[in-house]
Amino acid sequence: QVQLVQSGAEVKKPGASVKVSCKASGYTFTSYGISWVRQAPGQGLEWMGWISAYNGNTNYAQKLQGRVTMTTDTSTSTAYMELRSLRSDDTAVYYCARDQVRPANFDYWGQGTLVTVSS
């Protein structure tokens, strides 16, 4: 069965960086993409960007350009999302989700990783 398992909760200070991992299993990793979506406390869903697990091509949300980097390691079927220069409004649950060969819709989701940014 398809599973996406994310790394654990993080607490970071403003200005720091965080890197969240998402290990995929149960499907051919390189046949799909991975999107990252975040959700601030009590708020809606915000798409952060997409990466092709086939060739590493990326599309990032304009709002996060320059602060976010998405990568994959096909040898371990793991996707990574790094967010730099953290601010308090980056506090959110971060989800990875299986996507298509271009940003589309998300049929399987990770369990979420809470990132708290606080001084």
Add this chain to the structure above:
Amino acid sequence: EIVMTQSPATLSVSPGERATLSCRASQSVSSNLAWYQQKPGQAPRLLIYGASTRATGIPARFSGSGSGTEFTLTISSLQSEDFAVYYCQQYNNWPPAVTFGQGTKVEIK
């Protein structure tokens, strides 16, 4: 950026009744529209993609319709497990990008 607007913000419905949720796009997204259900403390769950195709394992009481800028999610007879927040999402932009609506909370009346 394409803005997705959902209405109403909250929908109060009795179990067994029909629920109709709306989603409007600021410009045409063709049929590149998905719906998700999210319960507290859980990740979202894909219900509908391509505006009207049910995802794997989704009960037939969930149906989607619309194209262009106006879309509807209908839950024909609400079950207790259907009380949740529902989000629409478009994926029609080029360069590729995704935007979500702000969500509709379906609560017990």
